[in-house]
Amino acid sequence: MYCRYCGADMGNGTVCPRCGRVDNEAAWNAYHSQGQYYNPYPYGVPPQPTYSSWAIAGFVLALAGIFFGLVCAILGLVFSNKALKEVYTPQYKGLELARAGRIISIVGLSIYGGLVLLAILFSIVFSFTLMF
Numbered sequence: 001m002y003c004r005y006c007g008a009d010m011g012n013g014t015v016c017p018r019c020g021r022v023d024n025e026a027a028w029n030a031y032h033s034q035g036q037y038y039n040p041y042p043y044g045v046p047p048q049p050t051y052s053s054w055a056i057a058g059f060v061l062a063l064a065g066i067f068f069g070l071v072c073a074i075l076g077l078v079f080s081n082k083a084l085k086e087v088y089t090p091q092y093k094g095l096e097l098a099r100a101g102r103i104i105s106i107v108g109l110s111i112y113g114g115l116v117l118l119a120i121l122f123s124i125v126f127s128f129t130l131m132f
Contacts, residue, residue, distance in 0.1 A: 047091065054083035055094035058101035065108040073112065077105035 001010050008018035015022050058080030065073025080101035087095045 049091055049093040052083045052086050052092040052094040052098065054079050054086055055092075055097040055101065058083050058105070059097045060101075062101040062104035062108065065105060066111070070109070070112045073105050073108035076101050077109065080105060 001012065002008065003010050003016035003019060003021065005021050006016060006019040008016055010016055058076050058078075060076075061072045061079060062076030065071075065076045080098050083094060083098035084102065086092050087098055
């Protein structure tokens, strides 16, 4: 095997005797020829961040809160706020879901708040009109 950097004969080694560089392809071939697997991560694969369960639950409940009720919108807001604190750690992702859940929950709560105020206003107006 020859070094791809300087062209010197490396034999079966992975380090070039002339330039001193390590040839990763040579290392892979050396390990593979012995029946072993060449691991590019010698200390293990770094953990990949996963989506926060709170963010997913907050987003789903916020969407359900618009169509199904006030309780879902409130729970969506609570779960999304909890997810916003959690997603700033390196082991979790889902910032977009948490923000979207928070915004949708606030919109749903605003719709329900407006409907409640409208119902109260109509009940006051119609109660006065029925009195007179």
